[in-house]
Amino acid sequence: MKVIAINGSARKDGNTSILINIVFEELNKEGIETEQIQLAGATLSGCRACYKCFGQKNKHCAQDNDILNELIDKILPAQGLILGSPTYFSDVTANMRAFIERCGLVARANDYMLKGKVGAGVVAVRRAGGIPAFNALNLFFHYMQMVMPGSSYWNVGLGRNIGEVWKDEEGLNTMRDLGKNMAWLMKKLYP
Numbered sequence: 228m229k230v231i232a233i234n235g236s237a238r239k240d241g242n243t244s245i246l247i248n249i250v251f252e253e254l255n256k257e258g259i260e261t262e263q264i265q266l267a268g269a270t271l272s273g274c275r276a277c278y279k280c281f282g283q284k285n286k287h288c289a290q291d292n293d294i295l296n297e298l299i300d301k302i303l304p305a306q307g308l309i310l311g312s313p314t315y316f317s318d319v320t321a322n323m324r325a326f327i328e329r330c331g332l333v334a335r336a337n338d339y340m341l342k343g344k345v346g347a348g349v350v351a352v353r354r355a356g357g358i359p360a361f362n363a364l365n366l367f368f369h370y371m372q373m374v375m376p377g378s379s380y381w382n383v384g385l386g387r388n389i390g391e392v393w394k395d396e397e398g399l400n401t402m403r404d405l406g407k408n409m410a411w412l413m414k415k416l417y418p
């Protein structure tokens with residue numbers, strides 16, 4: 228079993244990446260393979276509303292000039308998907324929003340191709356706006372007919388500079404509990 232994490236941060240190996248890796252530790256303990264893909268340095272465009280994905284129905288976006296289709300190809304064979312994002316102006320980053328728009332519409336056009344996968348959102352935030360960002364990720368999983376594990380709090384870790392999330396003990400424990408619950412759920416759904 229495998230979990231792919233897409234990290235929408237503009238900073239490589241930042242707080243979101245650290246939080247994702249903490250979830251990964253718990254998944255790895257349960258024998259679940261993990262891979263984090265960081266979007267830092269990449270630029271994903273938003274959906275152009277061409278609706279060609281509904282015509283071609285090939286599980287790819289017709290706008291094939293960035294890494295969106297490569298991301299889809301990574302996600303499709305995996306049983307679990309983590310979407311991680313820092314909070315930017317109380318929402319997910321522009322890259323994560325572009326991912327949601329385009330992967331979401333392609334999935335919709337292809338018989339809900341992500342249906343039944345286990346999905347979890349992970350958010351880094353300096354101070355405020357983390358919950359709207361977390362909600363944006365959860366709305367995606369819900370619409371995609373994916374299955375979401377809970378945790379002991381909402382999946383948000385506090386920190387501004389890279390590494391500051393290590394000081395947020397409650398946030399770290401939330402990620403650990405998320406990892407345990409995600410592993411439990413994946414084993415139930417994919418024995």
Ligand SMILES: Cc1cc2nc3c(=O)[nH]c(=O)nc-3n(C[C@H](O)[C@H](O)[C@H](O)COP(=O)(O)O)c2cc1C
Nearest residue numbers: 236241242243313314315316317353354355386387
């Ligand atoms: C453009 C931009 C907007 C931000 N907006 C918010 C915000 O609305 N609320 C907040 O608490 N932190 C905000 N931050 C701080 C980041 O969420 C915080 O530094 C986070 O830890 C970054 O995660 P990363 O290291 O994974 O990139 C913003 C940072 C940037 C660069």
